[in-house]
Amino acid sequence: MSVSSSSDHPTSTMANGQPSADPGSVQQIRYGNGNGGLVVLSDTQTIEVLAHFARERIPERSVHAKAAGAFGEFEVLEDVSDITDADFLTGVGKKTKVLTRISTVGGEKGSADTVRDVRGWAIKFYTEEGIQDFVFNDLPVFFIRDPIKFPSMNRSHKRHPQTNVPDNTMFWDFHKNNPEGIHALMHLFGSRGIPASLRNINGYSVHSYTLSKADGSYVYVKWHFKPEDGVKTMDANTAVRLAGSDPDYHVKDLFKSIENGKYPTWSVCVQVMKPEQVKSAPIDIFDCTFTWPFDKYPLRRIGRLTLNKNPNNYFQDIEQACFSPSNMVPGIGPSADPVLQARMFSYPDAHRYRVGPNYFQLPPNRPTNTVYAPYVRDGPGTMNGNYGSDPDYVFSELRPVSQSKRVQIPLQEHWDGKVSSFATKLSDNDFVQARQLWKIICKEENGKEHFLYNIIPTLQDIPATLRKEVLKYFGRVDPSLQQCLEEDLKKQH
């Protein structure tokens, strides 16, 4: 079935293809010549249009609901065959088609773009070995490291259960009592908390991942996308004004710039660490609240990402796009970061609920290589032939399957231990990188003033006891930061 037509005046039909006489009329038993009439149940066209309208929304994402999306390509620029043999990363000049979705996190689908928030950076590579997704953020670290806290953290950033509006008390109550997020908070209230455009944001894997080869050897990496046009940020006053006057500012900007042939590009790089370096590393590489120091682990460029095509239809291409950190191709693997492990469950689970269990058959999610997964079949809306008469159980002799020889899991990874309940604890070490960042902010032109200007309004309308505790919390980053906050708050009162 095709739903487009090359004709200037396509013939109007109903969804079953039957020609419709007048798509604006309603069948009814008329009451004289006026507007009165009883609508009849046999008017299938009216029923179809009204009934489909009531079902045209799918649940919006519980986080990252508002987004822009675009297609593009990734090109390999450097030889990285020493660390991975992932097909799409092999061979200088090799190009792979991609789909991206860049989002805010807390707001709903219709919320304003220019808010202080993390930007989600999801990208799907249609490789010859299956779909590879990177589900990244524009800030390098995350607010939590115990995955069970994810829903709590997000609720504290969203609407209050009683008032139904975002609430600074709830926000600070969560963060003060889950203090491991201090490094991410320092980034959020810095200048990068509001980007000037989606074309000018970084992308970070946040977690450590692995890159591996068929012989089972592997390295740990952190991924970085660097905008070739540079990082550009927006001051708080402009952002507030645009949030009211032009709430879709970032979405429009990306769309228009691609439409005008001004394609945004990013350098795609990795920081690399050998497995034998992990124990002596200055940071815990399985803790997503830490960055890896660049002097020890410099950026190594792999390729370039270019966004060069707008979606033809937002709902089909972007709203129904399903990204997941569990979508990985041979040569790329997860690490033992528990947050990443939990995410590998959570995203496909969200997709099965939000889009349906056959989401991978829809155009944006469909692999471009041959798929043979006959044990995943039936279900609502199946449209891939559903494996015809092929056996739907494993180890059939009727149509035996062959197996890939490619090692999927790095061979040296060896795990041995007891199941135990574990939650991370806070230590002074959690404030070290936040402190380093504060020093950098203080060296930037007006960096300190902007940071204070960004954070002060969120501290004004919260209970005095909580405010005092939050100030002490920032005092652990640097006593001078607590002092500046106290002085500025006094000036405001």
Ligand code: HEM
């Ligand atoms: C325990 C931690 C986390 C959990 C349970 C979680 C879960 C989710 C869920 C359920 C969605 C909605 C998916 C959908 O309905 O399509 C989502 C979206 C997203 N998350 Fe997470 N998340 C976590 C942490 C993170 C981190 C650390 C990052 C970045 C490094 C991240 C980046 C994103 C992005 C970019 C999206 C939007 C994807 C899209 O454009 O469709 N999340 N997350």
